[in-house]
Amino acid sequence: MSPETRRVEMTLETKIESMDLGEEVARRVAATAGFDEDERHKICMAVRECLINALQHGNRYDPRKPIGVTFTLLPDRLMVQVRDQGPGFDLAGIPDPLSDEHLLKSSGRGLFLVRCFMDELMVESGRNGGAVVTMIKRYSSNHRGAGESEAEKEKQR
Numbered sequence: 488m489s490p491e492t493r494r495v496e497m498t499l500e501t502k503i504e505s506m507d508l509g510e511e512v513a514r515r516v517a518a519t520a521g522f523d524e525d526e527r528h529k530i531c532m533a534v535r536e537c538l539i540n541a542l543q544h545g546n547r548y549d550p551r552k553p554i555g556v557t558f559t560l561l562p563d564r565l566m567v568q569v570r571d572q573g574p575g576f577d578l579a580g581i582p583d584p585l586s587d588e589h590l591l592k593s594s595g596r597g598l599f600l601v602r603c604f605m606d607e608l609m610v611e612s613g614r615n616g617g618a619v620v621t622m623i624k625r626y627s628s629n630h631r632g633a634g635e636s637e638a639e640k641e642k643q644r
C-alpha cells in the first residue's frame with residue numbers, strides 16, 4: 488500500500504442496528520476524504536443499500552455471520568467493499584428496475600441507486616464464498632484532498 492493510501496476496516500454484526508453504524512462510519516470517512524455534502528449523502532446511501540443487501544440477501548439475518556466493510560482512501564478515489572457470507576450473486580443477472588416488467592415493483596432499486604450514486608460497482612465472490620461488493624467514488628475536480636484540513640484550505644484561498 489502506498490504511503491498516501493489509508494484504510495478503515497470493520498466487522499459489523501448482522502443486525503438492523505449495524506446499518507446505522509455502518510452508515511455513520513461511511514459519513515466520517517467520506518468527510519475525511521474531502522467529499523462535499525451532496526457526495527457524502529450519496530456515498531452514505533450507497534453504503535447503506537449494500538449493507539442492507541448483505542444483511543437480507545447475503546447473510547439472511549443470521550447473527551453468526553459477520554459483514555465485513557473496508558474503506559480505502561486512494562489518491563484519486565474512495566473504494567468501499569462490503570463482504571458477506573451468503574450465496575453471492577451476479578450483477579448481470581439482476582433485472583433493470585426501469586423495465587416495464589419491474590417498474591411498479593418497490594423492491595429491486597437498491598443496486599440501481601448505488602450505480603447512480605457511485606462511479607463504479609462490481610460484484611465478485613469472496614475467497615471463502617459470499618459476495619464482495621466493491622463501490623468506487625472518484626474525487627471531483629474541486630475536491631479538498633484526503634485529510635486536508637479546513638485551515639490548509641483557507642491558506643490556499
Ligand SMILES: Nc1ncnc2c1ncn2[C@@H]1O[C@H](COP(=O)(O)OP(=O)(O)O)[C@@H](O)[C@H]1O
Nearest residue numbers: 540541544545573575576594595596597598618
Ligand atoms: N449481498 C447479496 N447477496 C446475494 N444477493 C444479492 C446481494 N445483494 C443483492 N442481491 C441480489 O440482487 C437483487 C437486487 O438487489 P437490490 O437492487 O438491492 O434490490 P432488493 O434488495 O430490493 O431486492 C436482490 O433481490 C438479490 O437477488
Ligand SMILES: [Mg+2]
Nearest residue numbers: 536539540597
Ligand atoms: Mg436491496
